[in-house]
Amino acid sequence: MKKKIAFITGITGQDGSYLAELLLDKNYIVHGMKRKSSSFNTQRIDHIYENKKYKNRFFLHYGDMSDSLRVLNLINSIKPHEIYNLAAQSHVATSFEIPEYTSDVNALGALRILEAIRRLKLIKKTRFYQASSSELFGEIQHKSQSEKTPFYPLSPYAVSKLYAYWITKNYRESFNIFACNGILFNHESPRRGETFVTRKITLAINKIALGLEKCLYLGNLYSLRDWGHARDYALMQWKILQQNKAEDFVVATGKQYSVKYFVERCCKFLGIKIKWIGKGIKERAVVVEIDNTKKVKVRKNSTIVRVSEQYFRPLDVRNLIGNSKKAQRKLGWKPNKNLGNLIKEMMISDRKEILNSIKKY
Ligand code: NAP
Ligand code: GDD
Numbered sequence: 162m163k164k165k166i167a168f169i170t171g172i173t174g175q176d177g178s179y180l181a182e183l184l185l186d187k188n189y190i191v192h193g194m195k196r197k198s199s200s201f202n203t204q205r206i207d208h209i210y211e212n213k214k215y216k217n218r219f220f221l222h223y224g225d226m227s228d229s230l231r232v233l234n235l236i237n238s239i240k241p242h243e244i245y246n247l248a249a250q251s252h253v254a255t256s257f258e259i260p261e262y263t264s265d266v267n268a269l270g271a272l273r274i275l276e277a278i279r280r281l282k283l284i285k286k287t288r289f290y291q292a293s294s295s296e297l298f299g300e301i302q303h304k305s306q307s308e309k310t311p312f313y314p315l316s317p318y319a320v321s322k323l324y325a326y327w328i329t330k331n332y333r334e335s336f337n338i339f340a341c342n343g344i345l346f347n348h349e350s351p352r353r354g355e356t357f358v359t360r361k362i363t364l365a366i367n368k369i370a371l372g373l374e375k376c377l378y379l380g381n382l383y384s385l386r387d388w389g390h391a392r393d394y395a396l397m398q399w400k401i402l403q404q405n406k407a408e409d410f411v412v413a414t415g416k417q418y419s420v421k422y423f424v425e426r427c428c429k430f431l432g433i434k435i436k437w438i439g440k441g442i443k444e445r446a447v448v449v450e451i452d453n454t455k456k457v458k459v460r461k462n463s464t465i466v467r468v469s470e471q472y473f474r475p476l477d478v479r480n481l482i483g484n485s486k487k488a489q490r491k492l493g494w495k496p497n498k499n500l501g502n503l504i505k506e507m508m509i510s511d512r513k514e515i516l517n518s519i520k521k522y
Pocket of ligand 2: 251252253254293294295296345346347348356357358359361378379380381382384385386420472473474477478479
């Protein structure tokens with residue numbers, strides 16, 4: 162049987178790396194778009210590139226979502242059966258600083274691909290996945306958010322993703338392109354970017370426990386998020402494109418926790434018990450008990466987490482929890498609600514990474 166060909170934009174990101182592994186294991190030929198950078202930006206996929214098992218089935222091409230001609234030419238030469246549009250300026254806080262760039266890449270980026278599919282007459286051949294986001298729900302209108310919940314975006318990032326969501330639906334309905342939105346809630350992993358809150362916490366708590374840093378500075382401790390594992394979500398991205406009919410799906414775990422709770426659990430994993438004192442910008446976490454068997458280098462009564470205004474956003478999505486019943490029914494989605502396992506995997510991986518970088522140094 163002829164192998165399926167996939168094209169992934171954003172292949173060097175967290176999700177791109179898991180999706181590439183998944184598709185290669187399903188015997189796809191995988192092409193990915195990477196950006197030209199003055200330093201290495203392929204750390205998350207180097208292991209794939211080096212794996213002999215995937216030789217002649219894994220290809221990287223330079224490109225940028227802001228470059229229509231390059232996007233069109235790549236799709237023309239690859240002629241993929243499936244396109245996964247994961248590339249984005251994906252940091253919500255940063256989108257307030259660079260709103261125009263964020264919109265160009267995230268909103269028009271999706272349009273550029275859809276137009277390429279149409280102009281190259283690939284409508285019958287190529288299926289399109291758009292990485293939509295629970296950020297679309299923003300100021301939430303329903304207690305838990307499903308495909309039927311109205312959107313109320315609260316950042317330039319979310320507004321750009323709103324355009325991408327609608328243009329995907331519009332090209333599906335206007336031109337009959339098999340184009341789908343995966344409205345994914347937050348998903349994390351050891352490969353998560355270091356400035357997103359979970360990874361920032363797992364890295365910093367490890368460094369503090371090793372005596373390499375004194376204090377972690379965070380913004381809104383009270384945000385509630387529905388956190389899943391990125392590997393599970395990559396499987397859903399693929400499944401969304403394997404349906405008989407093009408549709409949009411919410412993917413979520415249906416459980417939510419606060420940023421504050423995430424910090425407590427990471428500390429607990431290393432045998433550090435903390436107590437929160439103070440309010441608002443003065444709130445901080447103080448060490449109250451240490452499990453001596455874990456040999457951490459923190460002292461009782463020391464402050465290891467503080468709040469900093471620097472990390473507050475002009476507007477913040479405070480409360481997200483997904484209702485993924487449709488994905489459960491139609492895609493066989495089985496939400497993995499175990500936050501403890503996710504934290505354990507991230508904490509162990511970061512500790513290893515930190516110790517390795519010290520050794521190298
Ligand atoms: P990520 O780790 O930030 O990866 C983003 C990818 O996009 C990277 O490969 C990045 O390249 C690439 N990229 C950024 N700007 C680009 C440009 N101008 N041209 C070409 N490529 C560009 O994000 P992720 O967590 O994997 O998320 C994947 C997608 O899902 C994103 O669209 C995100 O908005 C969306 N999403 C994520 C979540 C989540 O919780 N993770 C939830 C819902 C939706 P570099 O490596 O060179 O930076
Ligand atoms: N990044 C960050 N840094 N966030 C912090 C911090 C901090 O120091 N302190 C508190 N937070 C709060 C943010 O205000 C937000 O409410 C929450 O932690 C989660 O922030 P992020 O981890 O940056 O993720 P996000 O929810 O804004 O966006 C991620 O998930 C979206 C899906 O809902 C990104 O992956 C988006 O690309 C994705 O669409």
